[in-house]
Amino acid sequence: MIEQTENRLSVAEAQNICLRNNIPFYTYRLPGSREVIFGAQLSNDTRIFKGFEKHRGEKGFVITPFNHSSWSFPFFIKADLSFTDYLTDGEAIRNLQNTVFNTPERIFTKQDCEHFEYLDELRTMIDTLKREGMKKAVLSRTITIPCDSLRLSPAIFEQMKQYHHAFLFFAAIPGKCAWMGASPETFLKYDRNGFFTMALAGTQPVATAKNPPEWGDKDIEEQQIVTDYIQDTLRHFFTRHLEIEGPITLQAGNVFHLCTFFRSDEQLPADQIDELVGQLHPTPAVCGLPKKRAMQIITEIEKRDRGYYAGFLGPLQASGAFDLFVNLRTMEVFDDALRLYVGGGITPLSDPETEWQETCQKADTLLNLIRQMNYGKITF
């Protein structure tokens, strides 16, 4: 019995070793699953993700930024070592413990905006949408919590397990990026049964919603914009079969969203998968419509780099199957801070104060977990 515990490594312990030794790693739990998958790359050559065709036959984890023109690159973490829940191979445990890389520290710089500043940005965005006759753009902000994040983060991942329907992730490439979160939004899933995606938008707090939740015009229109965009994109790729279901109300922690599901049992050649991913990302759930102009407006008004927030991330299997999710309800893990990213869809019908409140409610998905951990030094 004693021998067994000594010879097995939990996911939290493996995360700790990787954070301490600067080893690139990923951890995830798929929605509805109880299994936590851990993978580590036992070399510190940073791998740029070059698309699904180029990475055919490889197993690992993909993490991509919101905007490819920023200085964040899409990365691939190769699974040189991987296990589910516990690592029991003594040699593999020693190998992980003895692998150490040197990488620069990642220290945070100030960039959060105050309530009044965000209201100003919201008004500018709403005015721009009205003036240019645009339908929607997504504005976001950050909340930074200085703390001993390297020690705290494995414990927060454990806490996230209470979100059964979310995709839980913690992926780090030391010196480049480290992100952790509980995303409710599938970007694109592919396996031998075909493809699956969703249009997720519209938000209301569970605490004040009617039973069943009722949706106003702003939320219904905002979600329809995402549905139309995804449907138009998918129609070009899936000419024989495309199943659409919804919208239905979906709960994600302390908020409800509207969601429409898309499925196709068709298969696509790898180069077309890359094209589909390129056309889908970013959807109006995190960017806007028209897409190019929305991207410009976001960059102009936000003045903060989103980095990997609102990009997509998830595991890639050697079979070619993948489970990609939108990097939402997420935080960036610095060596000395955690930085949450939260946003919301803005339309000409938006009310600035309501949109601010919405970002607070979304932030509570992760903040509530940190609060539950009784991290006494900080109030937020």
Ligand SMILES: C=C(O[C@@H]1C=C(C(=O)O)C=C[C@H]1O)C(=O)O
């Ligand atoms: C932008 C975020 O969430 C997205 C925006 C939503 C909205 O505007 O209602 C809802 C779900 C997500 O597609 C976020 O969580 O930061």
